[in-house]
Amino acid sequence: MFEQLSTFPGYDQVLTGAKKLFGxxxxxxxxxxxxxxxxxGNRRYxxxxxxxxxxxxxxxxxTMASVLELLFEAGVECATVYAFSIENFKRSAYEVEALMDMARSRLCQIRQHGELCEKYGVRLRVVGNRKLLPVDVQQIVQETEEMTKNNSRAVLYMCFPYTARDDMxxxxxxxxxESLINPEFExxxxxFNHFLYTPPLDLLIRTSGTYRLSDFLLWQSVSPKCSVVFSDRLWPEFSPLHMAKILLNWSFNTYWYGHGNGFVVSAPGDSARAQKSPVRAPDSTEDDYSDSSSDAAVDVAVEEEDTFTSDEDPIKGRLYEKCCDLMKGADIKFRRSNRLDIALSTNLPVAIIFLPAADIPIFVGEGNCxxxxxxxxxxQEADMLDSVEDLLDLEFGNCKLQVQIPAEGEYNSVDQLVGKKIVSSFTKLTTDYFQGIENVKSASEVTTKVKYVGGSVEASCALGVADAIVDxxxxxxxxxxxxxKAIDTILETSAHLISSKTPKxxxxxxxxxxxxEGIMAANAYVVCTYNAPRSILKSVLPVTPGRRSATISVLERKSEEEEEWVAVSAMVPRKRIGDVMDELKKLGASDILVFELANCRV
Structure with missing residues (x-):
C-alpha cells in the first residue's frame, strides 16, 4: 500500500507533514x-x-532515514540502529564491499548535507569494533562524527560493525x-554499564518476522524497563506509520501500567506469532544488516497498577473457565499469554493474576491483591475468613467437602474414625472438624492423625495410606x-468474590x-412482559412481583367503553419462567413475552 502511495505527486510533503503530526x-x-x-529483511525484499x-x-x-525522522519528531533522545554485524564479514566479498560502498556514500551525504542531523540537533556516534573497517571508511566515520559533535538535542548510535559479545x-x-589504574575504583x-557503547534501552524493535536479538544490545535489552516488539514486515516495507503505532502503544501502556509492554503483544498491525514462538524456524535465512547465531530472551517484569486475582491453574483449576467467562461478561477485557500468570486489562487499570486457588485468600487477606x-x-482452609471481605457468592463451582470411607469397610460413622488415619488436602478444616468430634480445646490435642496429600486423595484408602479421606x-x-461413600459433610462450598479489608x-x-452482581442477576433472571386487564392485576402481580416491584404502563384504549388494559414488565427467576408463563395465561394475561438479559445493574 505504501509503495503505491509513494508514487503519487506530493507524497513526500504529505509524509513529512504526517510525521510532524504523529510526533x-x-x-x-x-x-x-x-x-x-x-x-x-533487506535481502529478502x-x-x-x-x-x-x-x-x-x-x-x-x-527507510531508516524516514523512520528516524519520526523518532526525533516524537522527542526520542537516543536511537540505535544495527547497521552491520561483525558476523557480516563472513558474507560474500561482493556483498560486504557493497555495504561498505553504501556506508561511504551515506556517511558522505550526512557529512556534506546533514539536514536530518542539523534539523533535530542529532549527534552521530558510530560504535563497534571500528578497527575492522577499511581505513578510508574509518576516516569518513571520524569526519562525520566530528561534524555533528556539537549537536546536543539527540544521539544516533550506528552499530557498525558490532556484536553484543564484542560490546561486553x-x-x-x-x-x-580502570581498576588497575585506580585502586579506589569499584x-x-x-x-560495566558506563563502558558499554550505548545506554540501557526502553524499546527494541526487530522487523521481518525473526524472533531473536541476533547478538544486538543483549545487556542493554535486559533492562527491566525494556520492551521488545517483533514486526513481521520486511524493513524496506516498515513505514513511519508502523513506527507511530508502536510508539503510541508503548506510550499508552506506560501511561496506564507503568511499563511499555503493558500486556504481551506483537507489533500493532502485525501477526500474533511473536506471542507463540520466540525462535525462528530452522530453515529460515538471515538477511538483515546484522546477523549472528546468538539468540537472546528478554524476561519482562510487569509492575501492575491494580491487582485482581482469578483462580487456579488453567488445566487443573475447577473455577478457571467460569472466572474468565465472568470477567468477560463484566467487560474486563484482557489477553493472556499461554506462558504467563499475569494479564493486564486493555480497558481498565486492572491486572489479572492467575494463582493456585489456595494462594488467593492469602494474597487478598494480606493486602497484596x-x-x-x-x-x-x-x-477457610487458609484461615483467612476474618482477614477478607466476603463480597459475593458467585454460585458456581459448587462442591461439598465430605468425609468419605470405604463402602465395604469396617467403619460406618465418624465417631469410629477418632484416632485413625485421615488423608486430605484440607488439613486445617479436617483437623478442626475432628477437634469438634473429639471435643477437645485445641487442634494440638486431636488424636486423629491427619495427613496431607495433594492429589488423587480418593486412592489413599485402597492403597492402605488412610482409613478415611476428606475431599x-x-x-x-x-x-x-x-x-x-460419604458419611458426613464438613462444608458446602462455591466460588466467592473476596476483597482486601484495606483495598488500595x-x-x-x-x-x-x-x-x-449485574452479571449474576442477568444470568439468574429474564424479563417477562405481558398485557392484562386492570381488573386482574391483583391476581397476576403476585406471580411476577419482580426484584423490587413490577413496572406497570397503561395501554391506550380504543374506546371509552373498552376495559382498561395495562402492560406489566418484571424480572422473573429464569428457572421459574415456564411455570410463570403458564400461570399468567391461566389468569387471563396475553401477549406474554420473555427477553434475555445480557447484563444489568441491580
Missing part, C-alpha cells in the same frame, strides 16, 4: 528515551522484488584496566468409582463488585 501526538504522553532497531541485493540495502537506508568484552576490558554493574475469586473452602465432591461419581483502589473494587 506531536506521541509527545502528549510518555516517550521512550532510547529506541533501538534491528533493520532486518530485494529477492521478492527481483532486484540487486545492493538496491535492497539502499531502500533500507531510505570491551566493557570488561575497560573496567579491569567494579560494579554501573561501572485487592480482589480475588476462589472457593469458600480455600478461604471435595461434586457429583460423587469419582468417589463411587473408588469404592468410597476501593472505587475500582466497588465498580467490579457491581459488575459481577
Amino acid at each position: 506531536r501526538i506521541i509527545q502528549t504522553g510518555p516517550v521512550p528515551k532510547h529506541v533501538a532497531i534491528i533493520m532486518d 530485494a529477492r521478492n522484488h527481483k532486484m540487486e541485493i545492493r538496491e535492497g540495502h539502499n531502500i533500507g537506508f531510505e 568484552t570491551q566493557s570488561i576490558r575497560n573496567v579491569v584496566a 567494579i560494579s554493574e554501573s561501572a 485487592d480482589l480475588g475469586i476462589t472457593g469458600l473452602d480455600q478461604i 471435595l465432591v461434586e457429583s460423587g461419581e469419582t468417589m463411587k468409582a473408588a469404592g468410597l 483502589h476501593p472505587e475500582l473494587v466497588k465498580k467490579i463488585h457491581q459488575r459481577f
Whole structure:
C-alpha cells in the first residue's frame, strides 16, 4: 500500500507533514528515551522484488532515514540502529564491499548535507569494533562524527560493525584496566554499564518476522524497563506509520501500567506469532544488516497498577473457565499469554493474576491483591475468613467437602474414625472438624492423625495410606468409582468474590463488585412482559412481583367503553419462567413475552 502511495505527486510533503503530526501526538504522553532497531529483511525484499541485493540495502537506508525522522519528531533522545554485524564479514566479498560502498556514500551525504542531523540537533556516534573497517571508511566515520559533535538535542548510535559479545568484552576490558589504574575504583554493574557503547534501552524493535536479538544490545535489552516488539514486515516495507503505532502503544501502556509492554503483544498491525514462538524456524535465512547465531530472551517484569486475582491453574483449576467467562461478561477485557500468570486489562487499570486457588485468600487477606475469586473452602482452609471481605457468592463451582470411607469397610460413622488415619488436602478444616468430634480445646490435642496429600486423595484408602479421606465432591461419581461413600459433610462450598479489608483502589473494587452482581442477576433472571386487564392485576402481580416491584404502563384504549388494559414488565427467576408463563395465561394475561438479559445493574 505504501509503495503505491509513494508514487503519487506530493507524497513526500504529505509524509513529512504526517510525521510532524504523529510526533506531536506521541509527545502528549510518555516517550521512550532510547529506541533501538534491528533493520532486518533487506535481502529478502530485494529477492521478492527481483532486484540487486545492493538496491535492497539502499531502500533500507531510505527507510531508516524516514523512520528516524519520526523518532526525533516524537522527542526520542537516543536511537540505535544495527547497521552491520561483525558476523557480516563472513558474507560474500561482493556483498560486504557493497555495504561498505553504501556506508561511504551515506556517511558522505550526512557529512556534506546533514539536514536530518542539523534539523533535530542529532549527534552521530558510530560504535563497534571500528578497527575492522577499511581505513578510508574509518576516516569518513571520524569526519562525520566530528561534524555533528556539537549537536546536543539527540544521539544516533550506528552499530557498525558490532556484536553484543564484542560490546561486553570491551566493557570488561575497560573496567579491569580502570581498576588497575585506580585502586579506589569499584567494579560494579554501573561501572560495566558506563563502558558499554550505548545506554540501557526502553524499546527494541526487530522487523521481518525473526524472533531473536541476533547478538544486538543483549545487556542493554535486559533492562527491566525494556520492551521488545517483533514486526513481521520486511524493513524496506516498515513505514513511519508502523513506527507511530508502536510508539503510541508503548506510550499508552506506560501511561496506564507503568511499563511499555503493558500486556504481551506483537507489533500493532502485525501477526500474533511473536506471542507463540520466540525462535525462528530452522530453515529460515538471515538477511538483515546484522546477523549472528546468538539468540537472546528478554524476561519482562510487569509492575501492575491494580491487582485482581482469578483462580487456579488453567488445566487443573475447577473455577478457571467460569472466572474468565465472568470477567468477560463484566467487560474486563484482557489477553493472556499461554506462558504467563499475569494479564493486564486493555480497558481498565486492572491486572489479572492467575494463582493456585489456595494462594488467593492469602494474597487478598494480606493486602497484596485487592480482589480475588476462589472457593469458600480455600478461604477457610487458609484461615483467612476474618482477614477478607466476603463480597459475593458467585454460585458456581459448587462442591461439598465430605468425609468419605470405604463402602465395604469396617467403619460406618465418624465417631469410629477418632484416632485413625485421615488423608486430605484440607488439613486445617479436617483437623478442626475432628477437634469438634473429639471435643477437645485445641487442634494440638486431636488424636486423629491427619495427613496431607495433594492429589488423587480418593486412592489413599485402597492403597492402605488412610482409613478415611476428606475431599471435595461434586457429583460423587469419582468417589463411587473408588469404592468410597460419604458419611458426613464438613462444608458446602462455591466460588466467592473476596476483597482486601484495606483495598488500595476501593472505587475500582466497588465498580467490579457491581459488575459481577449485574452479571449474576442477568444470568439468574429474564424479563417477562405481558398485557392484562386492570381488573386482574391483583391476581397476576403476585406471580411476577419482580426484584423490587413490577413496572406497570397503561395501554391506550380504543374506546371509552373498552376495559382498561395495562402492560406489566418484571424480572422473573429464569428457572421459574415456564411455570410463570403458564400461570399468567391461566389468569387471563396475553401477549406474554420473555427477553434475555445480557447484563444489568441491580
